[in-house]
Amino acid sequence: MAPMALTLILGWWLVAASRAEHLPRPSLSLHPSQGVSLVDNVTLRCHLPRPAARVMLYQDKCWRTEKEKEKGQTTVEFSFPNTKWTDLGVYQCQYRVLDPPGTSEQSDPVELLVTDHSYPPPGISLSPEEHVEMGTNVTIQCWNYGYQGTIFLHRDGHSAPVQCQDPDGVSTATFTLFGVTPADAGNYRCSYRPGGSYFQFSPLGDNVTLKVTPGPAHPGGTEQLHGNMLAAVAGGCAATLVFILILILFFLLSARRRRMWTDESHGAPRMPEAVQLQVPPSDSESLTYVELQAEPPSTRLPAPPASPQPSVIYAQVRTGGAR
Structure with a gap:
C-alpha cells in the first residue's frame, strides 16, 4: 500500500x-x-x-x-x-x-x-541641439557633480531608463543615439544613484528636447527615381517578350521534330498508286497491266492469232460519156 x-x-x-x-x-x-x-x-x-x-x-x-x-x-x-x-x-x-x-x-x-532630495539633480547637455536631421548621431552628456555611482538616461513616457553608465571614477556619462529617426524625438532627463547607495536615487534633472527633421531632398531625386522605374519596367517587358519568342520557337521545332519521327516510325516510303492500262478490244479478258503482272505466266494460254482481214481497196469510178 x-x-x-x-x-x-x-x-x-x-x-x-x-x-x-x-x-x-x-x-x-x-x-x-x-x-x-x-x-x-x-x-x-x-x-x-x-x-x-x-x-x-x-x-x-x-x-x-x-x-x-x-x-x-x-x-x-x-x-x-x-x-x-x-x-x-x-x-x-x-x-x-x-x-x-x-x-x-x-x-x-x-x-x-x-x-533622495538631499542629492542635487544632475546636469545634462545635448549635441547637436534640438533640431537634428534624420540619420544624425546625437550625443547626450550627464554629470552628477562628483557623487560617483551609476548615471541613468530617462526619456519621458518610458518607465525604465533607456540607457545607463557607470563612469568609473569620473562624474560624466556620455550617451550616443546613432542614426536618429522621428521615433527618437522627445524629452530626455538624467538621474544618478550615488556610490554605495543601491535603493536611493537623485531627483530627475532638467530636460533637453530632441527634435528630428527629415533630411534635405536631393536635387533631381524624384526624376531619377521615376526614370529608374521606367527603365526597370521597360527592361522587364523586353525580357518577357524575348522569353515568349524563345518559347514559341521551341514549340515549333519540337512539333516539326515530332512529325518527322512519326513519319519514320510508319515504315518504307509510300508506293505510287497502280495505273490501269486498257488493252485492245481484241483481248477478250480485258485485264489491266497490274492484273496481268499478278497472274502467273504458267496458267495463261497464248491467244490464237487473229485471222487476217482482207484488204479493202477503194477506187473512184466515174460514169458518163466523154466530153
Missing part, C-alpha cells in the same frame, strides 16, 4: 511541475514608476495572463504577501502606503491555479527605489 501511495504522490508532483512549466508568466509593474519618495504611496500591479486562484508577491526572492484573486480579475494590486526604507528592494509576483493544479514562474523583477 505504501509504494502505491508514494507512486501517486510522485505522479501528482510530476504533473504539477509539468503544468508549472507551461503556465505563462505574469508581469509586474510599479506605479509611480520613478520619482518615488519616502512616505509616498506605491502600488505594485501583477498582471495575470490567465485565471488564477492566488497571487503571491516576493521581495528580494523572499515571500512578502499574497492575495486571492477575485472572479474576472486580471490584475492584482499590492499597495504600500507611506513607503518606508524596509519597503525598498526587488519585487516579483507569481500565481497559482487549481484545475489542474500548478504554479507559474515568477515575473521579471521590478525595483522599488526612492528619490
